[in-house]
Amino acid sequence: MQGPDSHSVDEHARGGPRPSAAEFLRANHDVLLAEWQQEVMKHLGGKAPAHPPWLIDHLPELLSTLADAMEAGPEALDERLEAAHAAARMDAGFNLGEVAQEYALLRRCILHRLETQEQQLRPGDLTRLEETLDRVVTRTMTFFWDMKQRTLQTLDRMSEATLDDPDMETLLERLLTRLMETALTVDTAAVMMLEGDALVVRAAVGLGTDEVKGLRVQVGQGVSGQAALERRPFFVRSAATDPRVLLGPLRRAGLRALYGLPLMNGEQLLGMAYMGSRTAFAFSDSDVLLFHAIAERASAHIAQVELHEREHAARREAERSLAQLDSLLESAPVGIAFLDLELRHLRINSTMARLNSKSVEMHLGRTVREMVREDLQASVERPMRQVLETGQPLRDVLIQGPDPVRGRPGFWRVDYFPVRTPDGVLLGVGNTVVDVSDFKHAEAALQQAIDFREELIAVLGHDLRNPLHAVNASAFMLGNVPDLDTGARRSVDRIRKATARMTRMINDILDFARSRLGGGIPVTRQRVNMLELCQGVLDELQVVYPERPLTLEVHGGDLWGEWDPDRVTQVLGNLVVNALQHARNDSPVVTQLTGEPMDVVMRVCNEGDPIPPEVLPHLFDPFKQSRPQQDPGNKQRSLGLGLYIVGELVQAHQGTVRVETGDGDGTTFTIRWPRVPPPRGDLPP
DSSP: OOOTTHHHHHHHHTTOOOOOHHHHHHHTHHHHHHHHHHHHHHHTTTOOOSSOOSOTTTHHHHHHHHHHHHHHOGGGOOHHHHHHHHHHHHHTTOOHHHHHHHHHHHHHHHHHHHHHTTOOOSTTHHHHHHHHHHHHHHHHHHHHHHHHHHHHHHHHHHHHTTTTOOOHHHHHHHHHHHHHHHOTTOOEEEEEEEETTEEEEEEEEETTHHHHTTOEEETTSHHHHHHHHHTOOEEESOTTTOTTOOOHHHHHTTOOOEEEEEEEETTEEEEEEEEEOSSOSSOOHHHHHHHHHHHHHHHHHHHHHHHHHHHHHHHHHHHHHHHHHHHHHHHOSSEEEEEETTOBEEEEOHHHHHHTTSOHHHHBTOBHHHHSOGGGHHHHHHHHHHHHHHOOOEEEEEEEEEETTTTEEEEEEEEEEEEEOTTOOEEEEEEEEEEOHHHHHHHHHHHHHHHHHHHHHHIIIIIIHHHHHHHHHHHHHHHTOTTOOHHHHHHHHHHHHHHHHHHHHHHHHHHHHHHHHSSSOOOOOEEEEHHHHHHHHHHHHHHHSTTSOEEEEEOOSOOEEEEOHHHHHHHHHHHHHHHHHHSOTTSOEEEEEEEOSSEEEEEEEEOSOOOOTTTGGGTTSTTOOSSOOSOTTOOOOOOSOHHHHHHHHHHHTTOEEEEEEETTTEEEEEEEEESSOOOGGGOOO
């Protein structure tokens, strides 16, 4: 590479006047830089270094300074350049030997360049150049060593600050205090922690300590917030007058130099640290280097504290979760156990342990075969292995065997489920066991009660109805005696009404028992005429209630269909009797029949008070009165099964029943009887 004085260099090479050392350095400035870098790479074997080993940031100034010193004397050397170079190399992690090697390579490049050009410097210049280089190297080494010792001493004192394991804010303040004790130009220093999207001053020493603690600066605002956003250091020459300094106490303290840098844990921003001086407009390189070392130590401690806090929080959460799990296991009324892939017990509660007649401690680490009775081993182990093989839970597995504790047959309902990590890795199998022996024995007792009830219903249906029919037949014969007086005939009528009501009550009770216990009321269909059925029912009821008008109205249409005649007459009888009970004493009960294409519609109407709204939703419930008793003196009682049986019988025919009631309109029950049963998919809900 040719510099501005390359022509004069060629003249010297041809035997012209000898150049001075200053002229040589200036003329070969760029060439020496290039050759020095080549020598460095050759020294490193052509491999890129872990940290930059060349003096590219300081070498141009160093060469210029050397040239000036050769003309003006050693006083022209700038010590600040050497100190800056030493600080930069220490900050980059160089050791003393590496710094010396850089200068040795520079010396070699200068001598090599002189030999290549076959030049000789003016008498005495080469010696003075060597001496000047030695002075630069010596002072750089001295600066480097002094800064190294100063930093090591400060780090030792920083290590002492951590011996008693202080909290984070105390330790940070101790580290900042060590900085102020070592760097005399530093008058204040602080650490700002990143909390959410703001930097908060958590530790401070020096000027404005009490005022600045707790102050916040949003990330991206002011000089510190912007530096945090960009992850870079910042420097302010006059903090008292710079509007980018947002912390008021720093401006009021009259600070000049203000330097800050981000606290990083890898790529994670932890906060910012700054130091300020009221006397200096700039900090020395050694002070900056020391501040970097302290910041690195603070960052490491902050990261370590956060890591410990997360570990402690995770440990506390794990302990809390385990405590909750243990509490749940012990308080659960069911047996619970967790087993590994080899079916060894990992955790088990006392309920499960009692079921196995062994302690909790005896189960831990033992297999199912070792803990479960021999007669139950296969039935317990088989579903567990199935869960491990398929990864699918098994529910409601019933295990039966002798219960040695209670001395009777035992029944246990077991659920098995796979136990996995959050990422799906199968760890083992868990199971819950519920002792259902009491339920099974209660179920057996209930079945016995049901059997007894069915026997009782059979007695009621057969043994009671037969004498009741005899009473009714005797009353009918007495009623036909021609010479009965009025009082005797009235007594016979009361007997006939009472036996009729008892017959309906017995029929309702039998049908209720069948609907609840036998799977529904049986229906035997045959082709019948609805008009004939209804006329027969009304004729029978008219004999029992001769003083009440019972009217049948036919509104046309085909009245034939497939129904159970006994059930149709039972429905109409219950509706008419219900209407007689709630209608006015002198009002008729009207039954209407209408033939439609698919159905025959039956309506039973009476005049009387409307059904209360609160009664309507429960009108067809069993053992419910269709209306509240308005007259306390009314002695008439009912089981409340009549309308329930009506609803059940209509539903058995796949029909519908509807009630309409209102003031002035009375009450109407409307039943739609399908002529033929609809397909199963078309049944009404």
